[in-house]
Amino acid sequence: MWPFSKKKQLEFPDFWWAYxxxxxxxxxxxxxxxxxxxxxxxxxxxxxxxxxxxxxxxxKLLDNNIxxxxxxxxxxxxxxxxxxxxxxxxxLKKSKRQRTSELEALKQFLVYIENHVLVGHHVLxxxxxxxxxxxxxxxxxxxxxxxxxxxxxxxxxLISSVVQKKDRYxxxxxxxxxxxxxxDRHTALxxxxxxxxxxxxxxxxxxxxxxxxxxxKQGPLRFGL
Amino acid sequence: MKNTISERxxxxxKNFPPFNALEAKQLDLLSLQVTIIxxxxxxxxxxxxxxxxxxxxxxxxxxxxxxxxxxxxxxDICDEGDVFGLRPLLAQESYKLEAKAYEETIxxxxxxxxxxxxxxxxxxxxxxxxxxxxxxxxxxxxIKHRGKLYGITATTETNPSSKILDLQPVRYSTDLVxxxxxxxxxxxxxxxxxxNVSSILVMNGDLPLGIITDKDLRQKVATGLFPITGNxxxxxxxxxxxxPKELTIAQAQMAMMxxxxxxxxxxxxGTTDAKAVGILSKxxxxxxxxxxxxxxxxxxxxxxxTKRLRSIRHGIMTLLQGYLEQxxxxxxxxxxxxxxNDASTxxxxxxxxxxxxxxxxxxFTWLTMGSQGRGEQLLNTDQxxxxxxxxxxxxxxxETRTYFLQLGSRISKELNTVGFEYCPAExxxxxxxxxxxxxxxxxxxxxxxxxxxxxxxxxxxxxxxYNVTYGSKALADELSxxxxxxxxxxxxxxxxxxxxxxxxxxxxxxxxxxxxxxxGEHKDFFDxxxxxxxxxxxxxxxxxxxxxxxxxxxxxxxxxxLAELEPNNRELFLACSxxxxxxxxxxxxxxxLHNDSGRFIALDQLNKEEKIKLKRTFKTIKEIxxxxxxxxxxxxxxx
Numbered sequence: 001m002w003p004f005s006k007k008k009q010l011e012f013p014d015f016w017w018a019y020x021x022x023x024x025x026x027x028x029x030x031x032x033x034x035x036x037x038x039x040x041x042x043x044x045x046x047x048x049x050x051x052x053x054x055x056x057x058x059x060k061l062l063d064n065n066i067x068x069x070x071x072x073x074x075x076x077x078x079x080x081x082x083x084x085x086x087x088x089x090x091x092l093k094k095s096k097r098q099r100t101s102e103l104e105a106l107k108q109f110l111v112y113i114e115n116h117v118l119v120g121h122h123v124l125x126x127x128x129x130x131x132x133x134x135x136x137x138x139x140x141x142x143x144x145x146x147x148x149x150x151x152x153x154x155x156x157x158l159i160s161s162v163v164q165k166k167d168r169y170x171x172x173x174x175x176x177x178x179x180x181x182x183x184d185r186h187t188a189l190x191x192x193x194x195x196x197x198x199x200x201x202x203x204x205x206x207x208x209x210x211x212x213x214x215x216x217k218q219g220p221l222r223f224g225l
Numbered sequence: 226m227k228n229t230i231s232e233r234x235x236x237x238x239k240n241f242p243p244f245n246a247l248e249a250k251q252l253d254l255l256s257l258q259v260t261i262i263x264x265x266x267x268x269x270x271x272x273x274x275x276x277x278x279x280x281x282x283x284x285x286x287x288x289x290x291x292x293x294x295x296x297x298x299x300x301d302i303c304d305e306g307d308v309f310g311l312r313p314l315l316a317q318e319s320y321k322l323e324a325k326a327y328e329e330t331i332x333x334x335x336x337x338x339x340x341x342x343x344x345x346x347x348x349x350x351x352x353x354x355x356x357x358x359x360x361x362x363x364x365x366x367x368i369k370h371r372g373k374l375y376g377i378t379a380t381t382e383t384n385p386s387s388k389i390l391d392l393q394p395v396r397y398s399t400d401l402v403x404x405x406x407x408x409x410x411x412x413x414x415x416x417x418x419x420x421n422v423s424s425i426l427v428m429n430g431d432l433p434l435g436i437i438t439d440k441d442l443r444q445k446v447a448t449g450l451f452p453i454t455g456n457x458x459x460x461x462x463x464x465x466x467x468x469p470k471e472l473t474i475a476q477a478q479m480a481m482m483x484x485x486x487x488x489x490x491x492x493x494x495g496t497t498d499a500k501a502v503g504i505l506s507k508x509x510x511x512x513x514x515x516x517x518x519x520x521x522x523x524x525x526x527x528x529x530x531t532k533r534l535r536s537i538r539h540g541i542m543t544l545l546q547g548y549l550e551q552x553x554x555x556x557x558x559x560x561x562x563x564x565x566n567d568a569s570t571x572x573x574x575x576x577x578x579x580x581x582x583x584x585x586x587x588x589f590t591w592l593t594m595g596s597q598g599r600g601e602q603l604l605n606t607d608q609x610x611x612x613x614x615x616x617x618x619x620x621x622x623x624e625t626r627t628y629f630l631q632l633g634s635r636i637s638k639e640l641n642t643v644g645f646e647y648c649p650a651e652x653x654x655x656x657x658x659x660x661x662x663x664x665x666x667x668x669x670x671x672x673x674x675x676x677x678x679x680x681x682x683x684x685x686x687x688x689x690x691y692n693v694t695y696g697s698k699a700l701a702d703e704l705s706x707x708x709x710x711x712x713x714x715x716x717x718x719x720x721x722x723x724x725x726x727x728x729x730x731x732x733x734x735x736x737x738x739x740x741x742x743x744x745g746e747h748k749d750f751f752d753x754x755x756x757x758x759x760x761x762x763x764x765x766x767x768x769x770x771x772x773x774x775x776x777x778x779x780x781x782x783x784x785x786x787l788a789e790l791e792p793n794n795r796e797l798f799l800a801c802s803x804x805x806x807x808x809x810x811x812x813x814x815x816x817x818l819h820n821d822s823g824r825f826i827a828l829d830q831l832n833k834e835e836k837i838k839l840k841r842t843f844k845t846i847k848e849i850x851x852x853x854x855x856x857x858x859x860x861x862x863x864x
Contacts (some may be wrong), residue, residue: 059230065334066261068231118491157649177647179286179638189229197331200263204329 015107016139022115023143027208027211031203034059036147037112038119038199040191044078048132052078053102056130057188058108060116061196073189074114075099103137106130114187117211119147121171121195136143145211149174149199156205174198231256236284240308244283246349247497255343260334261285271310273323280334281310287330291322300831302327302539303823313833314341314354326822329643329754333608384609397470397491397505403428404437406458410446413437421527423508424488424507426501427461433490433501435461440487470502478509483593518544518561525568526736531576531642534569536646541565545603546817556781563600565594573639574695578666581632586625587615594652598692599762599778601809604816604823608637608645609652609687613666613700618755630662643758652687663700667707674711686725686763689770692778705775712770719771723857726763728851729755750825753812757842763804764849767857780805801849804842811839 007134028034039058045051060069079097100108120126123146133139150169175182176196178201185191208214235256238244244252260280264270269277270289282289289303301321310432312320314337344350403426419424419437427435437460445451445460451705466484468476470491493499511520521540528534541562548558574591578584596602597608611631617625633654641647648789654660661669673681681748689708693701712718752844765783772790777783784802788795816823831839853859 057229064263064265066230068228068234068259068261068262069257071228071230073228155649176638179641181233187229190233193230193233195278197263201329204263204265 003154012139013107015110019110019114020143025115027115027117027145029212029213031209031214032063034062035114035116036114036119036199037144038192038196039072039123039126040120040188040195041129042186042188043129046125048128052076052131052135053105053129054078055188056105056206057192058109058112059189059192059196061119065162066193066196071189071192072109074105076102076104077104082092102104102133106133106137106139113142113144115144117145117147117215118142119195119199120151121149121174121191121198123218126153132190145215147199147214148218149195149202152206152214153198155179155217156202171195171198229260231259234259234261235367236334238283238333241283243308243344243350243353246347247343248347251343251347255335255339258336258339260336262332262334264289264330264332264372266326266328266330268326270324270326270332271320273321274319276319277312278334279338280308280336281308281314281340282324283308283333285331285333288327289330289332290327292325293322302536303393309355314344317668321663328758337795381861383710390678397503397509399503401426401501401504404457405429406434406456406461408457410442410451410453410455410457410460414442414446417442421507424504426465426490426504427457427463428501431500433465433467433492433497435463436465436488437461438488443655464497465490465497467492467497467499467501468840469493474510476503481507502813503586518565521565522568527570529576530571530638531573534572534643538569541569542817545813549810549814549817555806555813559601559603559779559809562603563597564800566597568600569643570597570640570694571644573643574636577632577636577639581635583628583702585614585632586615586628588620588700589614589629590693590697590700591654592691592701593694594691597692599780600692601780603809603813604821607648608638608640609648610654611652611688612692613692613704614662615697615700616664619689625662625792626657626660627805630657633660649804649845663703666704670704670708671711674708674715674718676691677718677848679725682721682725686766689709689766690778709773709775719767720857720859722763722767723853724771724859726760726767726853727859729760729763744764749827752824753808753826754822756822757846758805758808758812760803760850761808761842764853765801767853771857781809795850797848798844800845804845806836808842811835817836 004060014090037058037060039056040063041053041057042055043051044165050189053076055073055075057071057073059066067218075098118127127142134141153169153174171191171194172182172185178198180194182194183190185194203214206214206217208217235249235252238256239247239249239252244255246700247255253779261280263289270282273293284303284307286305288305289307291301291303291309291311303324305774309324310320312318328797335486344354400420402416402420402422402424404416406427406429408427413425417423417437424436424438426433436459437457441460441462444691446453450461466480466486467490468480470493472489472491474478477489481487489505491503491505492499492501508520508523511517521537521544524537524540526535528537545558545562548561570591570593590613592598592613593609594611595607597609610633612629614625629858633656637647637653637655652659669684673685673688677685691701762780765780765787766789769777769783772787774783774786777786781802784798784805788798788802791798811826812823814823815826828836
């Protein structure tokens with residue numbers, strides 16, 4: 001195919017267009033006016049090509065509030081299954097839990113997230129996992145902004161070469177630092193909740209006013225004037 | 226339809242009244258309707274006279290302070306599991322008190338429209354609410370609470386003067402230490418010693434027969450009046466004086482005075498023929514009456530869990546506020562408060578050690594560093610601590626280190642629960658860098674002294690203010706000797722340390738105006754710690770180390786000692802001592818006012834007098850800085 005004429009109108013289902021429609025509105029400027037979607041996925045493993053999502057959990061955060069019933073939890077029917085990872089998430093291949101097809105789960109998820117900023121611990125993994133699923137179903141990638149709680153947390157630590165920071169901070173590390181109970185660790189929504197609390201406590205430390213600043217703060221500190 | 230989060234909410238709520246009375250299904254449905262709210266410290270939940278919210282609140286984590294508008298006095302603190310803001314449940318009236326997050330807090334907001342039907346339907350829930358309205362206590366089922374249900378108290382509620390406090394129900398110990406008539410006196414004394422109590426009940430089944438106190442042992446046994454081989458019956462005071470458990474502080478005091486006794490036995494109905502439910506000592510009454518350092522200290526020593534220590538620390542804060550209001554010399558105040566902080570830390574270490582699966586393999590020392598080490602930690606600031614353990618053979622080293630790291634992280638977690646924030650720089654005994662054997666510490670410190678780069682200077686300036694909080698002092702002394710030996714051999718180190726002390730940015734500009742922060746979260750605030758306190762603390766440290774004195778950590782005392790050692794600079798040093806006290810007081814005041822660490826000050830909120838006072842200390846700072854600059858020839862140092 002001629003490489004420069006890829007303006008082919010692709011045929012996407014209606015829910016995708018509805019999702020894209022949301023991005024015509026800019027995000028509110030201030031943090032307190034923004035809804036954040038905190039998410040976590042449970043997968044069969046870490047390989048983007050081979051492994052599959054088993055569950056997506058997400059909740060919405062608006063002005064420091066989490067409305068419990070407005071949370072998102074969907075279990076996905078998958079062919080691929082990895083016995084090793086089952087020890088972690090405890091989702092069995094033949095469990096009796098009600099499950100939906102991958103496409104239906106993605107549809108519900110897109111309806112849920114709209115154009116909100118996505119927050120997660122190592123968020124890129126979750127986003128990539130979802131993007132891979134979208135691709136399998138013939139859909140483009142997610143368009144939302146992302147925030148990674150690990151990068152943000154690192155910024156709350158003292159900026160000094162004296163202190164030897166760890167390279168990685170797991171969700172367990174954060175839960176321990178902020179004394180959040182780790183009861184539902186390794187269920188998608190439970191992890192999303194822990195992430196949400198860690199996110200809130202991190203923002204309180206960083207105190208940014210605007211979403212833009214928050215996104216910028218993920219990167220390493222820039223020295224100089 | 227429930228989800229993982231609502232299960233989590235339900236799992237928390239089911240432990241606390243009135244939710245414990247709900248059926249599992251009802252609770253699941255209710256939990257689904259809850260909104261989880263995160264409150265930054267000092268943010269408002271609701272203010273006085275505000276229209277009622279469609280919710281009432283349960284504290285999940287953190288604490289909420291209830292205050293009357295206009296007074297800084299906290300009427301009550303709602304802790305984990307406490308319910309507040311129930312007023313709208315009863316009537317469409319506005320709130321009578323202001324609720325503010327005392328620290329970072331997570332609340333569950335329970336919608337009233339979903340809760341009300343349950344309260345009407347479920348008799349036990351309804352009873353809980355009626356009883357709490359009637360008895361005016363926040364939680365009538367828990368004898369632990371002596372507060373009131375402020376969300377719903379009548380308008381007659383005024384400032385809690387001591388008068389009202391007197392009429393509050395007392396908090397008594399329900400862990401009865403008992404024996405029977407036939408118990409041997411020696412066993413009695415052993416039991417009392419084991420539980421660390423001053424009295425023991427002699428029981429006949431559930432009924433109290435008599436009581437034996439310290440006084441009985443002293444007057445009847447130690448004097449030889451009764452043989453130690455006798456039994457409890459021979460020395461007990463009987464019959465016991467009993468009171469009903471719904472006793473107010475004032476009643477308890479009167480009862481003790483009337484019968485000239487120091488212990489009251491509380492029974493179900495107040496007669497001797499009923500089940501004994503608790504014992505109330507004079508000490509409990511004193512504690513309820515409040516804030517006396519000796520009483521608090523004793524309470525700390527007796528506390529058996531961190532939750533209790535946490536509430537004692539609230540008491541310490543109230544005490545501190547009172548001291549500052551009465552203008553008690555800050556030197557004295559900081560001594561008392563540090564003593565209490567130290568005792569809390571010590572108690573936490575003891576509690577944690579008891580909970581460890583095995584005993585420590587070797588002796589160890591728990592060091593506190595930074596402000597707590599200097600005895601200048603008045604407010605709840607960060608914990609900086611370290612562990613030194615005795616040298617062990619090479620093959621045991623890793624095993625031993627693992628043990629102490631685990632101990633360190635458990636202790637620092639408990640400290641965090643009690644209110645000491647984690648150190649953002651991870652200078653804590655849970656970090657492998659701050660948990661070493663004695664010879665490793667000697668290596669580390671000598672490395673700092675021999676290679677004084679900026680990092681090493683920073684680390685040593687934090688570390689060298691260490692103070693032994695728990696464990697063997699000998700280990701710390703040996704380390705101090707090693708440090709001084711090295712410092713003498715490398716006098717360059719002091720020059721570097723002095724240069725470190727000069728690095729702090731200056732407090733005032735050319736025209737003697739305040740220099741404020743240019744950007745970041747504290748833009749336009751004055752950084753009192755960095756620009757004023759640190760220079761004066763750092764200067765004191767380098768000067769006192771140059772005299773090889775380790776036993777004094779407190780900055781003001783260091784300057785007093787220096788004034789003694791160098792009579793020709795006496796006046797400057799005394800001025801420094803005064804300035805360090807004044808600045809500490811300033812910081813503490815500001816911290817109490819804003820319920821934070823007091824580090825950053827909004828200049829526009831200071832009055833003229835305060836500004837002048839502050840500026841006067843800057844002059845002293847400049848003078849002491851030029852003194853160390855000359856003395857340690859900092860200028861010669863290539864920076």
